[in-house]
Amino acid sequence: MVRKRVISIASFLVVIVCITFIVIFNNQRVVFANMGGNEGTYSMITSSVDIEITGVDDGRLYNTNVTPQFNIGTATLNGSPFTSGTQINAEGSYTLTVTAGSQTETIQFLIVKTPPTGTVIVNQGNQYTNSVGVSISISPDAGLTAITHLQFSFNGNPYRQIPYASSFILVIGNNDGEKVLSFKLVDGAGNESPEYVSPVISGVAEGGSYTSSQTITFNEGTATLNGNPFVSGTSVGANGSYVLVVTDHAGNSTTITFNINKPVPMKYTVKYDGNGATGGQEPVDSQSYENGHDVTVSDNSGNLVRTGFAFDGWNTSVDGSGINYVANNTFNINASDVTLYALWKINSYTLSFESNGGNVVATQNILYNTTATEPTAPNKPGYTFGGWFKEVALINQWSFTIDVITADKTLYAKWTISNSSNNNGGGSNPSPPQNSIPVPTPNTQPTPEEPKPERPVVTFKDLLGHWAKEMIEELASQGMITGYPDGSFHPNEHIKRHHMALIITRAFEFGPIREAVSFSDVSPSHPYYEAIMSLQQAGIVDGANGAFNPNHSLTRAEMAKILTLAFEIKPGGTVAFQDVPTTHWSYDYIAALAELEIVLGDNGKFKPDEPVTRAQFVAMMYRALNVIQ
Known part of the structure; x- marks a missing residue:
């Protein structure tokens, strides 16, 4: 009921005449002061309207948007200011409070738009039954509101709705044949779940036998074919017996057995x-x-x-x-x-001849693993030719009847000074007649020192004042190393692993001790392929995970291993370097070279994992050559 208080116009006029000042309103009581200074208290009659809220009802569930409205006052929704006529579309629980003066109205409501979900199991998941009724078991998923009803359909007929029960017996009749049951869950807001129905399979039938490939589809769930996962729409073509089991998310399964028997082509x-x-x-x-x-x-x-x-x-x-x-x-x-x-x-390889001051000897093109033809011995005035050797150091002589070509190769001529000027052709001095007895005569002249064979001197323009200048130019003069076309050597540049292979094989001849194992990053077309493979077969280098990393910089530890193996130095010894513990993989190699003073440290450190510069490489080679010789 709306209560109203009325003040008359006449009384209001009296107030206008008599009142000089309005002092204060207090709890609907008004105090006036008259012209005489006397105060009086009077009752004030006011008008009041009750709060009316429309658009939502207290305690209701909604599955659609709602638009609450109120006629007077201000409001909050879940504690936040709310304006009348604002639409609410988010799911959730709401408390709307409207306040007007001393009046307060509060209503609560719920918006649930998400359909309920759960598991519906028919006949305990079995496909076949002889009973007129089957068990229905329902397990709702957790949600905002409870399931209130269940709808079901039989063989595609219109849905019927019954009050929700978690389990019951549904009568399906005693007629033979396939029966399709469909279900929907309904919550208190009226939301309906998607249809729950046993899987429907097409493409094959129970007990079928087929002479061609069959494409099998099913409308829901997951499947296995002979125990292996199977995807709907997949074609099955191999001959054999099959068991297809399709299971929906509720646990209902359909099983079909079939055979494919078609001629198998060769x-x-x-x-x-x-x-x-x-x-x-x-x-x-x-x-x-x-x-x-x-x-x-x-x-x-x-x-x-x-x-x-x-x-x-x-x-x-x-x-x-x-x-x-x-x-x-x-x-x-x-x-x-x-x-x-x-x-x-x-492959065909080039055999070159370095006559070391003798006349030029023509190069030969030799097929892999075949012997070369021995050329005519070169001439060099004042010297006797001593044969062709495999390396600049003239250590191992080449045999033209035994040694075969496996890569591009250069042979080096050996010369000894002639003891007679009459023997300019490189032969030996004639022996005295056998029937004569030579009478020694004193030699008052000192025997001249035998001159060394002439050798070109190689210099580089960027080595002036460099600590390794003499060692670099010495090995360059022996043909073991080369510089750049502009006459520079770049001593402080890091040396690459493939350049190391070329220099080592240029200085030494290695025989294979194991089968060749190719590297994934060194193809036969690589310019240093033969040099790298020669070191691999000689047991001097190994790859990492099947790769040689030819363009990587050579480390000082790797160099120590290569020199130790190339010069056949026995690994082992004691290392005094601070940064080479006994657990370091290269400890024995570094120790062996350190004891021979082939490698030197820097302030007590060896820096095994740092790259080797070209100058450091030559210095180690130079010291090793001098120690071994």
Whole structure:
């Protein structure tokens, strides 16, 4: 009921006449002062309206947006200011409080738009039953509100709604045949869940037998085929017996057994053979081909290599007499398996002769692993030719009947000074007649010192004042190292691993002690391939994870190992360097070189993991050569 208080117009006029000042309003009581200074207290009659809230009801559930409105006062919604007529669309629990003067109205309501979810299990998950009724078990998921009703449909008929119960028996009749039950869950807000229905499978039928591939689909859930995960829409074509089980998220499953029996065509394979490869892997063709199908020839994807040979494609015969193929060629399967053999082209290498002051000797082109033809001995006035040697240091003599060419090679002439000026051709002094007895005569003249063979002196323009100048120019004069075309050496530049291989093999001849194992990052076309592989077969260098890292800078520790193995120095000893603990992988190599003073430290440190400069490399080589000789 709306209560109203009324003040008359006449009384109001009296107040206007009599009142000089309005002093204060207090709890609907008004105090006036008259012209005489007397005060009086009078009752004031006012008008009041009750709070009315529309658009929402207290305690209600809603599954749509709501727009609360109120006629007077101010309001808060969940403690925040709220304006009448504002739409609320977010799910949640709400408290709306409207205040007008001493009046307060509060209502609570709930907005739930999310359909309820849960698990509906029919007949305990079994596909078959002989009963007229099946058990229904429902497990709701946690949500904002409880499920109040259950809707069900039988074989596609309109849904019927019944009060919610977590389990009950549903009568389905005693007629044989497939029966499809569908369910929906309904909450107090009227939200309906998606339809829950047993999986429906198409493409195969229970007990079916098929002579062609079948594409199987199902409308929901997950599936297994013979125990393995199966995706809807996948074609099954292999001959055999199959069991397909489709299970929905509620645990309902449908099982179908079927067979596929179709003629199996003959399948043929393509195999690749390395045919003598010393490294790499043959390509693998995992496909099988029916008769008449095209095959695309693989490239050398496994980086097959063969020492002394270059890969030149594939051939259908092991001896290369069949049909040649290169990468991406195609051929047809002709009712048989096919093996393609790597085709190898033998490498040709250059044998050069450094006559060391003698007349020029022509170079030879020699096939891999074959002997060279011994050239005519060179001439050098005042000297006797002493043969061709494998290294600048003239240590190992080359045998033209035994030694074979495995890489580009330079042989070096050895000379000894002639004891007679009549022997300018390089022969030996004639022996005295056997029937004569030589009578020694005193030699009053001192024997002249035998002059050393002449050797070009090499200098570099950027070594003036450098600590390693003499050592660098000495090894350069021996042909072991070279500089840059502009006449510089760049002594402080880091040396690369592939440059190290070239210099070491230029100075020494190494025999193989193990099978060649190719590196993934050093192809036969690499300019230093033969040098790197020579050190690998000699057991001097190894890769890391199948790679040689040719462009990486050589570290001081790596250099210590290489020199120790190249000069056949026994590893071991004691290291006094602070930064080389006994657990360091290169400890024994560094110790061996340190004891021979081939390597030196810097303020008690060796810095094993720092890159080697070109000058440091030459210094270690120089000291090693002098110690070993």
